[in-house]
Amino acid sequence: MKLPSRLLAVISVAAIVASACSSNAATTAPSTAPSSAAGGICTMQAGATPIEAVSWWTTGGESSGFNAIINKFNCDNPTFFVTNSAIAGGAGSVAQAALQNRVLAGTPPDTFQVHMGHELLDTYVTPGYMDNLDDLFTANNWTTQFPKGVLDIVSAKGTDGATHYYSVPLDIHRANVLWFNKTVFTANNLTAPTTWAEFFTVADALKAKGITPLAVGDNGIWANGMLLEDVLLAQLGADKFKGLWTGSTDWASADVTTALTTYAKVLTYVNTDHSSLSWDQAADYLIPASAGAQPKAAMTIMGDWAAGEFDNKKFTDYGYAAAPGGTGIYQALADSFGLPTKAAHKDGVKKFLTLLGSAAGQDIFNPYKGSVPANTMAGNPPADAKQYSTYQKWAMGEWKGDTIVPSMEHGAAAAPSWKGAIETAVTSFVATPDVPTLQTALVAACKDAKVCK
Numbered sequence: 240m241k242l243p244s245r246l247l248a249v250i251s252v253a254a255i256v257a258s259a260c261s262s263n264a265a266t267t268a269p270s271t272a273p274s275s276a277a278g279g280i281c282t283m284q285a286g287a288t289p290i291e292a293v294s295w296w297t298t299g300g301e302s303s304g305f306n307a308i309i310n311k312f313n314c315d316n317p318t319f320f321v322t323n324s325a326i327a328g329g330a331g332s333v334a335q336a337a338l339q340n341r342v343l344a345g346t347p348p349d350t351f352q353v354h355m356g357h358e359l360l361d362t363y364v365t366p367g368y369m370d371n372l373d374d375l376f377t378a379n380n381w382t383t384q385f386p387k388g389v390l391d392i393v394s395a396k397g398t399d400g401a402t403h404y405y406s407v408p409l410d411i412h413r414a415n416v417l418w419f420n421k422t423v424f425t426a427n428n429l430t431a432p433t434t435w436a437e438f439f440t441v442a443d444a445l446k447a448k449g450i451t452p453l454a455v456g457d458n459g460i461w462a463n464g465m466l467l468e469d470v471l472l473a474q475l476g477a478d479k480f481k482g483l484w485t486g487s488t489d490w491a492s493a494d495v496t497t498a499l500t501t502y503a504k505v506l507t508y509v510n511t512d513h514s515s516l517s518w519d520q521a522a523d524y525l526i527p528a529s530a531g532a533q534p535k536a537a538m539t540i541m542g543d544w545a546a547g548e549f550d551n552k553k554f555t556d557y558g559y560a561a562a563p564g565g566t567g568i569y570q571a572l573a574d575s576f577g578l579p580t581k582a583a584h585k586d587g588v589k590k591f592l593t594l595l596g597s598a599a600g601q602d603i604f605n606p607y608k609g610s611v612p613a614n615t616m617a618g619n620p621p622a623d624a625k626q627y628s629t630y631q632k633w634a635m636g637e638w639k640g641d642t643i644v645p646s647m648e649h650g651a652a653a654a655p656s657w658k659g660a661i662e663t664a665v666t667s668f669v670a671t672p673d674v675p676t677l678q679t680a681l682v683a684a685c686k687d688a689k690v691c692k
């Protein structure tokens with residue numbers, strides 16, 4: 240597979256289930272036998288060991304996928320019972336701080352969602368908070384089943400000089416995707432814009448018809464930071480974009496100024512209530528309130544967890560394309576789970592992680608989530624199980640053929656503190672869009688991260 244090495248080249252340089260079943264089920268009285276029959280929700284058995292898994296998967300597509308794989312585990316392993324202690328806040332905007340506090344306090348959950356790359360390595364692995372999972376990787380042949388680029392950003396060299404694996408990748412998401420309402424586009428003779436110049440033409444046509452062009456939900460500022468990444472990627476291209484995170488592309492350059500000017504213009508086409516919406520509420524603006532009604536917006540730009548959101552809402556009238564300027568470039572990120580050194584129930588966690596990493600497990604979770612599986616052996620769910628969507632089949636092809644670049648907002652490209660500094664600058668910019676001020680702050684953030692001189 241050609242992608243692994245490319246993902247490695249890109250990202251490593253930079254380095255780098257619950258509803259009824261979990262949270263509800265955790266309070267459910269233990270039953271005497273798991274209802275493991277097809278589709279049944281298995282409840283906690285008397286004497287079962289509880290395994291606490293923390294994620295930020297609270298929206299329909301997110302929690303359905305995690306609930307499904309947790310339920311599979313609970314049905315197959317009645318002596319353990321996994322619960323999903325999900326903390327709301329897209330992209331982990333709330334969960335990550337809570338997780339760090341728990342890990343620091345020595346009371347981590349048994350396992351938790353963490354992005355591969357800098358978020359995992361800088362925050363948890365380097366300071367020594369995670370056990371290595373070498374035995375699982377060897378026993379399950381994962382070193383041959385996950386792409387090399389993925390393996391490289393869930394691993395680190397130990398003091399013994401050997402490479403050790405620290406988390407199990409569950410999915411691969413694409414961050415730079417444009418979603419649009421197909422009926423609105425067809426009715427207005429529009430096609431998905433492939434450049435930001437085309438975006439402005441399409442957006443002007445929509446505006447002239449009284450339709451909000453672009454839905455944004457940045458009550459977590461990360462969603463707006465993703466837009467910034469999209470325009471930087473379009474302006475700079477894959478290589479120079481990667482260079483932003485390694486110090487070889489100058490944040491003070493004219494290219495970056497042009498991108499920031501484009502970014503300022505993009506923000507003039509968004510919904511006025513963006514700061515009060517979450518990412519999924521913004522995505523829902525593409526869904527008409529009733530058949531034939533005008534949706535609140537025609538487009539949104541969001542990672543492909545939006546596909547999971549649309550599918551969960553049974554909304555099929557959506558089109559998709561790479562975000563403007565991102566054709567052929569897959570901005571990647573991945574969710575993974577590891578084993579905190581101070582986890583209380585390590586045996587159960589290892590069993591659970593074994594399912595998360597397996598092809599069968601990934602084919603339970605990913606069809607709900609909008610992502611593609613990280614395990615290259617996955618991609619063929621059983622006929623009676625939920626299948627991958629049309630979008631996901633397209634994404635699987637793109638993932639194999641595109642140039643891969645890392646996502647800053649989702650933990651792959653930059654250290655968490657650097658991401659935080661960028662988000663502070665973006666927050667100010669959204670309130671008062673001044674390009675020189677933003678650029679000065681971005682230049683300083685790179686220096687503070689000790690990546691730029």
Ligand code: BGC
Pocket residue numbers: 295301328329330331412518542544572573574649
């Ligand atoms: C995660 C996705 C999640 C999205 C929105 C991203 O950071 O990687 O799994 O669906 O945030 O919550």
